[in-house]
Amino acid sequence: MKHLLSLIIGLALTFGGQAFAQKKPVSDYNLRKAVECADKGDLVEAMKYLDAQISETPEFSDVYVLRAQMYYRQAKLGDAISDINRAIKVADKRTDKYGVYVKYWWRAVFYQSLGDDDKALADFNTAYKLAMKEDRSSISDILEQRAQFYYDAGDYASADRDYKEMLNIDETDQLAMLGLARNRIAEGEYEEAVAIADRCQKYDASYGEIYRFRMQAYDGMGETDKAIDDAISYIEYSEEFSDDHLESIIRKHLSYALAKVNEKIAAGGDTYNWKMLKTSLYEYAHDYKSAIREYDAIEKEYGASSTICSYRSFCYNEAGYVDMAVKDITRCIELSGNEDNSMSLLTRAAYYRDGGMYQEAIADATEAIKRFPSWGYPYYVRGWAYELSGDDEKAMADYNAGIDVDKTYPYLYLMRGEQYLKRGDMDKANADFEEVVRQDTVAEAGSARQYALHFLGRDDEALEWMDRIIEDDPDDAGPYYDKACLLARMGRVPEAISALETAFEKGYRSFAHIENDDDVDALRNEPEFISLIRRYQAEMDAEKSEVHTDAAPSVVSEIQMKKMYSGVYEVPCDINGLPLKFILDTGASTVSISSVEASFMLKNGYLKKDDIRGKEYFSTATGEIREGTVINLRKIEVGDAVLRNVEASVAHNQQAPLLLGQSVLERFGTITIDNINSRLIIAQ
Numbered sequence: 105m106k107h108l109l110s111l112i113i114g115l116a117l118t119f120g121g122q123a124f125a126q127k128k129p130v131s132d133y134n135l136r137k138a139v140e141c142a143d144k145g146d147l148v149e150a151m152k153y154l155d156a157q158i159s160e161t162p163e164f165s166d167v168y169v170l171r172a173q174m175y176y177r178q179a180k181l182g183d184a185i186s187d188i189n190r191a192i193k194v195a196d197k198r199t200d201k202y203g204v205y206v207k208y209w210w211r212a213v214f215y216q217s218l219g220d221d222d223k224a225l226a227d228f229n230t231a232y233k234l235a236m237k238e239d240r241s242s243i244s245d246i247l248e249q250r251a252q253f254y255y256d257a258g259d260y261a262s263a264d265r266d267y268k269e270m271l272n273i274d275e276t277d278q279l280a281m282l283g284l285a286r287n288r289i290a291e292g293e294y295e296e297a298v299a300i301a302d303r304c305q306k307y308d309a310s311y312g313e314i315y316r317f318r319m320q321a322y323d324g325m326g327e328t329d330k331a332i333d334d335a336i337s338y339i340e341y342s343e344e345f346s347d348d349h350l351e352s353i354i355r356k357h358l359s360y361a362l363a364k365v366n367e368k369i370a371a372g373g374d375t376y377n378w379k380m381l382k383t384s385l386y387e388y389a390h391d392y393k394s395a396i397r398e399y400d401a402i403e404k405e406y407g408a409s410s411t412i413c414s415y416r417s418f419c420y421n422e423a424g425y426v427d428m429a430v431k432d433i434t435r436c437i438e439l440s441g442n443e444d445n446s447m448s449l450l451t452r453a454a455y456y457r458d459g460g461m462y463q464e465a466i467a468d469a470t471e472a473i474k475r476f477p478s479w480g481y482p483y484y485v486r487g488w489a490y491e492l493s494g495d496d497e498k499a500m501a502d503y504n505a506g507i508d509v510d511k512t513y514p515y516l517y518l519m520r521g522e523q524y525l526k527r528g529d530m531d532k533a534n535a536d537f538e539e540v541v542r543q544d545t546v547a548e549a550g551s552a553r554q555y556a557l558h559f560l561g562r563d564d565e566a567l568e569w570m571d572r573i574i575e576d577d578p579d580d581a582g583p584y585y586d587k588a589c590l591l592a593r594m595g596r597v598p599e600a601i602s603a604l605e606t607a608f609e610k611g612y613r614s615f616a617h618i619e620n621d622d623d624v625d626a627l628r629n630e631p632e633f634i635s636l637i638r639r640y641q642a643e644m645d646a647e648k649s650e651v652h653t654d655a656a657p658s659v660v661s662e663i664q665m666k667k668m669y670s671g672v673y674e675v676p677c678d679i680n681g682l683p684l685k686f687i688l689d690t691g692a693s694t695v696s697i698s699s700v701e702a703s704f705m706l707k708n709g710y711l712k713k714d715d716i717r718g719k720e721y722f723s724t725a726t727g728e729i730r731e732g733t734v735i736n737l738r739k740i741e742v743g744d745a746v747l748r749n750v751e752a753s754v755a756h757n758q759q760a761p762l763l764l765g766q767s768v769l770e771r772f773g774t775i776t777i778d779n780i781n782s783r784l785i786i787a788q
Contacts, residue, residue, distance in 0.1 A: 134156040147174055213249075248270065250266050270283075285301050285318070286317055336368070365378055395416075396419045422614075424613025450472045450482060457485065465485065479510055487506065487516075540552050558590060585614075588600045604624075668687075675742065694752065697762050699754055715735050715738065716734075735753075
């Protein structure tokens with residue numbers, strides 16, 4: 105597909121000189137403007153220019169191909185196919201920049217998206233045959249797409265033939281090798297898949313996809329630790345890693361995975377990503393207190409970020425500290441700046457709701473609905489907050505509105521069904537519960553199916569489904585709490601209390617949610633329930649010192665400064681072990697260093713080549729734009745306070761002082777300047 109896209113985009117670069125060569129000169133201005141707009145994401149404006157170009161040059165098929173691709177990007181498959189058919193009809197080898205095979209290739213893609221597999225395959229075949237005559241450089245790309253088509257259809261033999269032909273063209277084609285390995289995994293031939301991946305690794309061991317597929321093969325063979333080794337390598341070598349199997353494989357031996365990640369951290373390199381992965385491992389193990397401590401350490405070392413605050417807020421909420429969760433997600437929203445923070449608003453709304461702060465939850469959900477008016481989830485969040493606050497009418501209105509715009513979210517039907525039950529409308533309630541059962545077919549945390557089955561009177565099926573959810577991740581406390589809720593609704597009080605105790609043993613601590621959850625109303629007056637709540641609430645209170653709190657900061661260091669004639673302060677520090685002095689500049693936003701200091705550090709080993717990140721442009725106080733170099737300062741020591749991995753700018757000015765600005769000062773914590781005694785006090 106990438107090659108196919110490049111063919112079309114490249115059209116704009118040669119259209120004027122090639123496509124009109126046989127005709128009187130015609131301007132290609134509209135085509136070029138169309139491509140320019142498309143690159144900026146303005147497809148509407150791009151279409152206007154393409155329409156104008158086609159009006160001027162209706163006989164040139166390449167322009168129809170480009171417009172068809174624009175229609176495809178807008179999910180207008182009917183228009184895309186109409187244009188590509190027109191392109192095929194008026195194709196002319198004398199004037200077209202690209203061969204006819206490109207038109208059939210695109211049409212195959214369109215038909216595949218439409219679900220018309222027979223026509224898609226026919227066009228892939230035609231594109232292949234034509235490319236053999238018109239442009240053999242595209243053969244492997246067509247084969248790769250056709251092989252993927254066969255794989256999706258479960259026709260592994262045909263996919264094998266295409267991958268093998270790719271290898272006949274280029275015996276070092278790693279994509280083709282791994283295509284064969286993937287087919288062997290699909291057929292359960294794991295040892296053969298490993299052998300293919302091993303051979304592929306010899307050509308280029310830095311190709312991340314090798315480890316992605318081999319870890320699946322090892323997992324299929326029951327070789328968990330080898331699978332985890334490859335999972336770590338997959339993460340290491342892939343800029344963007346995503347795999348449905350990754351988390352499930354790592355979960356099978358978390359202590360081993362944690363040891364491997366700690367090895368990577370100890371070895372240095374890109375330690376930020378490894379440390380963030382380490383927090384994920386703690387979350388996989390539902391060890392939220394450890395995850396919170398790791399996020400705190402990362403924040404101290406690398407500075408605050410919306411990402412850290414968002415992830416840590418989840419851990420706080422899971423650990424039962426709703427107030428801290430709200431504080432962190434609020435900070436995330438503040439740090440996100442101009443970024444879209446709609447999902448953070450919805451997250452905060454859910455935290456507010458769980459904490460019994462319904463008006464706050466309603467306010468955030470209302471804002472989210474304004475931003476996502478056709479998504480059902482925000483209506484569910486606000487509707488439940490209304491319901492918990494006692495306003496069933498507004499709750500019902502939200503459930504109806506959510507279903508009206510989004511019929512794919514089962515919880516909306518569940519909640520509306522319960523509202524119908526309250527009103528005594530059994531037929532409508534049962535219809536909603538049946539819809540939940542129809543839609544919710546995956547037994548995992550967050551499923552609503554078990555509740556719908558209960559309301560339909562199918563309790564045995566409900567409990568069976570609940571047990572399947574627990575089996576999916578037996579260490580997750582949440583499903584045990586859900587089971588307690590389900591049993592309580594069934595009136596099976598002793599079993600419900602037993603399930604609740606298991607949830608607490610597994611780490612469930614959302615007491616604010618329990619306090620407001622009507623699912624457990626049948627248990628509230630039971631002595632065993634009251635005793636459980638008191639015992640584990642006391643345990644959580646005792647554990648609070650183990651997680652980050654708002655305790656007053658303690659003094660880390662007091663540093664004697666030197667007041668300069670200009671009124672600024674000079675402060676001694678160590679940069680990567682080199683003693684230097686910086687100017688404390690509360691008005692500067694970043695750290696800057698002179699080119700003389702940077703060159704000395706590089707020549708004498710205080711800076712490594714890997715610490716040089718690239719160029720940047722900045723404006724001076726006079727408004728002049730100058731070029732600078734961005735470097736990474738691995739360690740800054742000011743007294744006893746230490747920061748790691750601080751980004752700094754190298755000013756190409758030999759006289760520029762070393763300035764320490766806000767980006768570093770805010771990472772230290774609380775900074776106090778004692779002007780009387782010329783001392784810098786750093787507290788964290």
